[in-house]
Amino acid sequence: MSPFGGWGMLAAFLAMLCCRGSNEKVFEGPEHLMVGFGEFQVINCTASCTDPKKLVLETHLNKTLLDSQAQWKLFQVYNISKDEELLCSFTCAGKQEMKVFNITVFYPPKQVLLTLSHTSVAVGTLFTIECRVPAVAPLEGLTVTLLRGTEILHNQTFEETAPFPHDAVVTHHTTAHREDGHHNFSCEAQMDLRSRGGGLVHRVSDPQRLEVKEPEPNYQMVIMAIVIVLLLLFVTFVFLCFVFSEKWRRGRTGHYPVQAAWNRLRRSHRAQPL
Numbered sequence: 269m270s271p272f273g274g275w276g277m278l279a280a281f282l283a284m285l286c287c288r289g290s291n292e293k294v295f296e297g298p299e300h301l302m303v304g305f306g307e308f309q310v311i312n313c314t315a316s317c318t319d320p321k322k323l324v325l326e327t328h329l330n331k332t333l334l335d336s337q338a339q340w341k342l343f344q345v346y347n348i349s350k351d352e353e354l355l356c357s358f359t360c361a362g363k364q365e366m367k368v369f370n371i372t373v374f375y376p377p378k379q380v381l382l383t384l385s386h387t388s389v390a391v392g393t394l395f396t397i398e399c400r401v402p403a404v405a406p407l408e409g410l411t412v413t414l415l416r417g418t419e420i421l422h423n424q425t426f427e428e429t430a431p432f433p434h435d436a437v438v439t440h441h442t443t444a445h446r447e448d449g450h451h452n453f454s455c456e457a458q459m460d461l462r463s464r465g466g467g468l469v470h471r472v473s474d475p476q477r478l479e480v481k482e483p484e485p486n487y488q489m490v491i492m493a494i495v496i497v498l499l500l501l502f503v504t505f506v507f508l509c510f511v512f513s514e515k516w517r518r519g520r521t522g523h524y525p526v527q528a529a530w531n532r533l534r535r536s537h538r539a540q541p542l
């Protein structure tokens with residue numbers, strides 16, 4: 269036996285230990301995929317060995333084989349309308365193995381509907397912006413942003429995790445500014461499922477325009493103010509007339525008429541004592 273024989277065997281053993289993993293991926297967890305409702309998913313079924321037997325994708329859904337090679341088969345699975353577990357199974361060295369594809373259906377935002385409570389408002393008037401994103405799930409991944417031009421007016425995220433579709437509705441009350449008339453309002457829905465094996469879906473509403481008018485004067489208030497001013501003018505006029513007429517009379521007699529009569533009476537008494 270050569271002195272290197274033992275080393276050679278050890279090296280071969282170590283090589284076997286270290287490189288087992290490169291071909292075998294037996295303890296892999298399920299692969300998580302997210303698919304839009306009714307859409308398809310491409311699945312690459314790859315065996316852990318280079319010469320697998322019976323490489324199949326087990327599913328009740330319709331599928332087609334797109335491509336294949338010795339170690340893998342590429343399937344397209346159609347019309348996925350609910351959460352599914354697809355099994356990719358194969359036999360390696362007489363042992364059956366499988367890989368799980370855990371598919372979660374989501375409902376991406378297909379429409380973003382923006383509604384302004386008014387088409388035309390006066391500066392300072394309250395109005396409401398409503399954005400509706402119909403039939404989305406999971407709401408958890410959704411952010412709805414209301415915009416004026418490129419400026420963010422309001423941002424909303426959701427807690428709801430229910431897998432069935434819901435309408436997401438965001439309302440924002442605000443008062444009209446002059447600048448509101450110079451920009452378009454819009455609403456953006458963004459569904460971010462990247463942390464859950466999905467993608468990023470982004471949709472924007474049609475732009476909406478708001479006509480902003482200068483505030484209208486309140487005619488009732490204006491009429492009332494005019495009436496009050498006229499009344500005040502009238503009262504002042506009457507008062508001044510009275511004062512001036514008294515002054516004019518005093519200017520002629522030097523006294524008020526009643527007092528003048530009284531003085532005349534007193535003077536006549538003194539002239540003729542009883």
Ligand SMILES: *[C@@H]1O[C@H](CO)[C@@H](O)[C@H](O)[C@H]1NC(C)=O
Pocket residue numbers: 312313314335340342
């Ligand atoms: C399928 O996966 C295997 C292993 O990752 C890869 O070698 C092969 O190119 C893939 N096939 C396609 C069509 O992507």
Ligand SMILES: *[C@@H]1O[C@H](CO)[C@@H](O)[C@H](O)[C@H]1NC(C)=O
Pocket residue numbers: 328329330347
């Ligand atoms: C599979 O496709 C065929 C026709 O292409 C259709 O008739 C059948 O209903 C489909 N099956 C499922 C489970 O979607």
Ligand SMILES: *[C@@H]1O[C@H](CO)[C@@H](O)[C@H](O)[C@H]1NC(C)=O
Pocket residue numbers: 330347349
């Ligand atoms: C897709 O699935 C739905 C419900 O499972 C079914 O009604 C419909 O016929 C299917 N469509 C196709 C093209 O297979």
Ligand SMILES: *[C@@H]1O[C@H](CO)[C@@H](O)[C@H](O)[C@H]1NC(C)=O
Pocket residue numbers: 298368370371372
């Ligand atoms: C598949 O995913 C769903 C939801 O994401 C989860 O509830 C379920 O436990 C997963 N199944 C497996 C086998 O991981």
Ligand SMILES: *[C@@H]1O[C@H](CO)[C@@H](O)[C@H](O)[C@H]1NC(C)=O
Pocket residue numbers: 411413420423
């Ligand atoms: C609104 O959300 C977007 C994206 O999710 C984020 O980039 C932005 O900082 C948020 N803005 C506000 C005011 O919260």
Ligand SMILES: *[C@@H]1O[C@H](CO)[C@@H](O)[C@H](O)[C@H]1NC(C)=O
Pocket residue numbers: 450451452475477
């Ligand atoms: C607002 O949107 C309309 C289209 O609906 C577009 O023609 C117009 O240029 C936009 N105005 C501004 C200020 O972005």
